[in-house]
Amino acid sequence: MSPSSPTATRGIAPWIGNALVMLLLAACAWLLAGLHEGDWWQATPSTARSGAAIAAVLAYAGLVAGFLRRGRARDRSAKPAAVAARGAVWVVHASQTGFAMELADMTAAALRRGGVSVQRAGLEHLDALRLQDIERAVFVVSTTGEGDPPDPALGFVRQVMSQTLALGSLHYAVLALGDREYTQFCAFGHQLDDWLRRQGATSLFDLVEVDNADDSALRHWQHHIGQLGDGGEVPDWSAPRYQAWRLRERVELNPGSLGGPAFHLSLEPDTDALPAWTAGDIAEIGPRHAAGDVEDFLRRIDLAGDTQVLWQDETQPLATVLARSHWPDAASMPLRMHAQALADACTPLPHREYSIASIPADGALHLLVRLMQRPDGSPGLGSGWLCTHAQPGDTIALRVRRNPNFHxxxxxxxxxxxxxxxxxxxxxxxxxxxxxxxxxxxxxxxxxxxxxxxxxxxxxxxxxxxxxxxxxxxxxxxxxxxxxxxxxxxxxxxxxxxxxxxxxxxxxxxxxxxxxxxxxxxxxxxxxxxxxxxxxxxxxxxxxxxxx
Known part of the structure; x- marks a missing residue:
């Protein structure tokens, strides 16, 4: 660390300041002493008073020394803390109204839930040296006015983005917030993404645009963020508004392959009307647990699956709730648990996304899905539902999401x-x-x-x-x-x-x-x-x- 660095300066400045104050006080004492003639005291202070004065001075000196030691300890701990955070994922926000900060907090919480160490910061608090030391970062940034960065980010734009940096070790992602009514939609997010790429940084995944807090785009971002963790299931920030579709056909396309089995699926809506979509759009699927797994769980806790409970403002059978949700740990549940209490403890399963493999003229929505496996060999949540558990004729919760970036x-x-x-x-x-x-x-x-x-x-x-x-x-x-x-x-x-x-x-x-x-x-x-x-x-x- 150079002597001119901020940390070194913080370590030296208190000593200089204290020394100057002591010299000033000594000078004042010398000047005041000259105003006195003869003895200062009419009588010599008692031994008790002298001892009290000496004790007070010593106590004050000890207090000052304690504060100085704490300051030095804090300075010494600054560098180890920065080193410890180096392997973390930095979640950085640039917010004009506070929405980007709120989403950054939700992003950080999702990463922590996935077992990821997280470091939070405002973009204005990153300088060139710190940025070059970061290995992974996700940026949640808004655009204000006609394509301008948020006010707090102006210093970063002027002081850091004006430089050419070596960011070859940085892996990053950008969530860009904007409003399509403005010509320069998500302009600052794109500007930041472009600058990071030009400095040699590598994107973890492509920039995600959010138009007026669009919940589907935010779920897409959350889906990607979930891949950075340990693969654990994280509930959606906002539940998709699914429609009921039917699995019409499922065909394995690669029997005998060295890779995992891949399936062609054909789905059609419960209603006669096939919704419109464009090539490049995405199907959001609401997965379910296998019916057999739900029945086994109900047997272990001795509850009837047809018991009606209130869940997500809708009365439905307990077995249906369990099929669509995360369950509480059976080991931590009381011996006798009421069905409604169990439903209250359940959280919805997160959605899964799949590229649509057909156009509306085909008369059905086609998917191409590979059966994935968890580390323990069990099928993945979404692919397991679509490729194994669901049977032709079963209802599939599905929502078509526009993906204009791939139109x-x-x-x-x-x-x-x-x-x-x-x-x-x-x-x-x-x-x-x-x-x-x-x-x-x-x-x-x-x-x-x-x-x-x-x-x-x-x-x-x-x-x-x-x-x-x-x-x-x-x-x-x-x-x-x-x-x-x-x-x-x-x-x-x-x-x-x-x-x-x-x-x-x-x-x-x-x-x-x-x-x-x-x-x-x-x-x-x-x-x-x-x-x-x-x-x-x-x-x-x-x-x-x-x-x-």
Whole structure:
């Protein structure tokens, strides 16, 4: 630490100040002494009075020494505290009205619940040195006026964002709050995201825009935040308003695959009216526990599942409540628990998000879902419900959420679609929309494990290619050997063609896994096109991602 650093200055300044005060008091005593003639006292003070005076002086000196020791201890503890927080996720807010601060507090609470160490701070309290020392950070920032940063963030913008920093070790995410009625929607969030990328920082996931506290966008943010923790289930901040759908069909697409089983699901609403959605939109699913698990739990606590209880302002059977919620720990429950008390202790299961793999013209909503497993081997919450527990004809709680950041380009714009695994779902919807609009300049790059097992919807994709609706198709299967193992390798092999398509105004869409594929594809694009051009494509909306 340099002698001019703030911490070093805080350690020296108290001693200098105290010394100056003591010198001033001594000077005053000397001046006052000169005003006296003869003896100061008419009589010599008693021994008791002298002892009391000496004790008072010693007590005062001890008190001052104690305060000084506490100050030095506080200064010594400052550096270890900063080091301890280095491995934490920093939750940083920039708020104009207080809403961003409130969301930052909720974000921090969700991370802590997931077992993550958290450090909270206002953006105005970060300087360049501290920022360069942070490994993971999530920023919750609002935009005010016509695209301006909040007032408290102005110092950070002027003093820190005006610099070029080395932030290669920082992994970050941005929640941008705004209002679409303003031309510069979420402008400061985008400005911060762009600056962080240019300093070498890596995004944990793509920026999330929130229009006027839109609850679906906030649930999307919470979904991503949940992935940073230990995988524990965190209740939604706001419950989705689900509609009732039916599981019409479920087909396993890759029997015998080395990877987890993947299923094509077809769903239709309980009502006759199929809602409208756009390619790129998301299905929010309300998962449920398996019926057998609910029955076992009810047996252990000796309660009847058909007992009516009040939950979320609705009277319903206790078994239904348990199917849709987190249960209290049975070991901590009393021997005899009333059904309503149990319902009161239940919290709703969090939603799960899936890319929609169809367009309304298909007459049904299609999903492509891989069955995931928890560390103990049990099926994941959302995929377990959709791929295992729910049966054709069962009711599925579903809500279609708009995802404008992944909506399609105009039909006359060439389109490059890149993805892996179940990421084909979002790309399939886009290709169907392109076929419907007559757009033929489409290029799909897709990767999975084994062609014989994991080329999802192969007949459909190959038919599009044969009909000239898919101008180019590049496939790579990591377990089959060959020159290109992963989709990013196939992309690099076509560098000249990528540059040609982008020169012709193409849009680039990526869908699939955030871990591995998405950052590797991004790195390949930056090698092929250069950082400045990739950032320009992001800014103009010609480079979009739906990654998870």
């Amino acid at each position: 399609p380009p105009a039909a006359d714009i060439p389109m490059i679609l890149i993805g892996n695994g179940t990421g084909l779902a979002g790309l399939r919807a886009h290709l169907k929309a392109r076929m419907q609009s007559g757009a033929r300049r489409n290029w799909l790059l897709f990767g999975e494990r084994q062609r014989d097992h994991d080329f999802f919807h192969a007949d459909e994709v190959l038919a599009w290619q044969a009909q000239g609706l898919l101008e180019r198709l590049d496939l790579t299967f990591s377990r089959d050997g060959g020159e290109h193992r992963y989709v990013q390798h196939a992309l690099r092999a076509q560098a000249d063609r990528v540059r040609q398509w982008m020169d012709e105004g193409a849009a680039l869409y990526v869908c699939g896994s955030l871990a591995g594929m998405a950052p590797d594809v991004d790195a390949a694009l930056r090698d092929i096109l250069g950082d400045d051009r990739v950032e320009a494509l992001r800014g103009s909306g010609r480079y979009r991602r739906d990654v998870y």
